[in-house]
Amino acid sequence: MVSNKLVPAALTTVALLLGGCAAFQEKPKKEPPIAINQDPYPSTYVRYPGVPTVIRGATIFDGDGHRLDKGDVLIADGVIKAVEPNLMVPQGAVVIDGTGKYVTPGIIDVHSHLGDYPSPAVESHSDGNEATGPVRPEVWAEHSVWPQDPGFGRALANGGVTTLQILPGSANLFGGRSVVLKNVPARTAQGMKFPGAPYGLKMACGENPKRVYGSKGTMPQTRMGNIALARETWAKAVEYKRKWDKYEKEGGDDIPDRDLAMDTLRGVLEGKILVHNHCYRADEMANMIDMSHEFGYHIAAFHHAVESYKIADILAREGICSAMWADWYGFKMEAYDAIKENIPLVHNAGACAIVHSDDPNGIQRLNQEAAKALADGRRAGINIPDEVAWEWLSRNPARALGILDRTGTLAVGKMADVVLWNGNPFSDYTRPERVWIDGAEMYDANNPKRRPVSDFELGQPGEGDTK
């Protein structure tokens, strides 16, 4: 190995021989690249204390497609310790009789606007769409999230929702970054952030962007305008990524300009930020898939996706999830071909199906929405067992959010995000009885002190009421 010290000397000699040509002056040492903080608003969430708890003799849907009748679940130290029949109860563990009741992983809503369109739904609270330009990847939903939105508590107590993704709205082609939250009340959005969850990028196709900007006389005014503007943006992002990749590899004084919008898109191109694409129609989803191939990124999930059933084979091949409603239809043209069997048809094609809400009321009944879709599927001859359908509510959304290794099923070692239901959760007569998040009991129907009340609700009529 030639010592570093010798190299400049040798170069100097050569330079002298060539008559002092400037090209061979001593190569300046490049400045090392400046590292940009990738996590400037970090999660400060810390799980709350729990007690070792055994739920005994319940029917268990583990979220991975399995069912255990009269099974036991042990949670301790914030995680799932065991799911098996006739478990040995550790000393000091709280034992809950689950006879006649059901245990599932907590529901994960992959599409919520709680906090960025909070209650009361007044103009001052309208923080979901930065509709000042169709390309706004620089905005982050977490900076709009009002953690005092009473909707979080409803989703927990009535809906058994333990994790949720808050997305910007769909006015823009690029709506901004989403944030994944633990449904645990906190003083700050950072206090709710799911530690280590990847960011998402909200994209939108179809009617909304063209309506919002078309009415302003600016691009996009058409669906072809949607695609053109999105492609132009991705082309810039590819170039931005190239510059920054080079700089981060080589360093030097020529630091590329920082662009917050492009930072987000670069994160997508690197596979670090997951694309959540609002899209209704089959033909438009196909366009978005081609766009993802053109620029080299993957779409984690199409949201709303009311026509996924028309291209379920393509979605299965591409490994793209569809986040869907059970029975919303016709409220706008791109929802005109919605059918009630969409979710089971997507599942049946081997594609990833998710039940989502996009609604502060619907998020309280996602289990019932799944039950409707399941029944509609069975009537169409698609016989999916209950325990498999539960994947729509926890496993598949966890997958789309990139957190399946930590939550979404009752696998041993995962976060103890667990719901004890007072009956079969695919019945409309069933409600959560208790909800644990990271092993901490955050809701107990029998204990008014285990029910969150947001700051906004204090001193208001009905404070602390069952809602």
Added chain:
Amino acid sequence: MIRLALAALLLGSAAPAAAETFAIVNATVAKGDGSAPIQGGTVVVRDGRIVAAGDMRMKLPAGTQVIDATGKWVTPGIIAGFSRLGLSEVDLSADGSSDVSADGPFSAAIDVVPSINPLDQTVAVNRASGVTRAIVAPGTGKSIFAGQGAVIDTGADMDPITAARKFQFVELGEAGAANAGGSRSSAFALFRNALREAAQLRRYAPNVQSARSGAPDERDRPVVRDPNESRVYTAQRNQDVLLTRYDAAALVPVLQGRQYLFVHVERARDILNVIDLAREFPSIRLVLVGASEGWTVAQRIAAARVPVIASPVNDLPASFEQLAATQSNVGRMRAAGVNVAVGTIDDNDTRNLFWERQYAANLVALGKIPGATGVSWGEALAMITSKPAEMVGMGGEIGSLAPGRRADVVIWTGDPLEASSAPEAVFIDGVRQPLENHQTRLLQRYRYLPRRDLPEAYRH
């Protein structure tokens, strides 16, 4: 050929037959009157009316078609308690497909009837989900008055109107304040003034006594059918009028108590203000719509004997007039003695009326939550069948399986309040209805995706 094919699509494979005599046997029968379901029950229908229903044995007339419904449930058809069904095919950015509200010159005079399109897919989708009738209100435009609402059926025919001009709809809460220029005080002043202007035209209407003894058509006849009708056109009116002559005349039946007044308010204080109005105008037949905070003043609503059509699962402080919202609202009002029906107020009211079954089940579910107040199963079903009918004085005609009622009957795969149950047969006025629609046709086309010899467009 094309025309025939279209007709077949509209009517489905089982085209509505004429009303027949038939009996549904061995079913779990729930009558919709608040009673518990009856195992092994029978429902007998003749000439479009219920003959009998329940646990009984009767000799069926010769030729009666018998439908074995073992393992099935039978109920009256669902009545959407407050809706915009038939007014909108597509709600957003679909020019010409929505007739919900209008910014034209008239308000109270508006009659919702011409806007109702029985061929809307929304009607077909709800029919297939067991909704057989709906109370349909127009939405407000610039005024606090929306106009006159109707009761419709969802039958696959061109005659959807069960009863026209059954009620006048007025906004007196947040929406009313906005339409009145920005305050509730303004809305109430406009309301009082409107009734004053109506009072000046009252003498042109048939008086209540003769109207009540007359034929139904005569009773429901508007005071003025033509805005330029001479007898009212020449009537002496004050100079300081705000309403058009036509609008003022349309409020005469409200003033006379011949037409119900549906008032949308949510806030507890607004509810009490409206109850005070009813004292001021004692002949008005008032129905509260919304009333999310009703539970906080439930005793006073009960004492005033004012019925309520409520959105059952509102539980968010979605606005400053719904701060006390809770799903226990309906149960608590009911427990206080208020007559309550379920509706979908500002909640996908043009299309998702079939959610009312699920909502009703959620009210039952509250019974297992400590501190919450639910309702019994029978009451929950009544709130989406007989109770809405009572809100417009038609409890003797629709909404239950009592003898003599119109035979709107649904055979369900299971418990009808479970949204996972679905209709297997729907009868309206005793006529079996097609359950096919745009959605079921799309399912048939895309049920199997593998490529065939011709494109999907040839699968029909």
